[in-house]
Amino acid sequence: MIDVTIYRTDDGKIRAFTLSGHADFAKRGKDIVCAGVSAVSFGAINAVMKLTNVKPTIQQGEKGGYLHCEVPLIEDRHTEEKVQLLLEGMIVSLQTIERDYGKYVKLTTKSLGGETKC
DSSP states (O other), rough: EEEEEEEOTTTEEEEEEESSOOOOOOOOOTTTHHHHHHHHHHHHHHHHHHOOOOOOEEEEOOOEEEEEEEOOOSHHHHHHHHHHHHHHHHHHHHHHHHHHHHTTTTEEEETTTTEEHH
């Protein structure tokens, strides 16, 4: 299963997200769940970097199955709003995948106040 954890500040802003695990929906190279989650998450990161010039901190596992992305503090309110919108769009897409393939993907949100299901 792919576990997606979204980390939000107390005021609801996305500061980081982590993907870990493997969907195991199908054989490597034919796993549409893994491909969908990867495309959505890497697409969001690429969009943030290209459209806002914000450079998140990214960590990946050497053999796949792990991605951590942390958004730096952004001084400019307009830029921060763009970054947040792009990341919220990523979450909507991941929730759609979770809705249809919940056996293979689980989204969780964590904040200082505890953990809640997306």
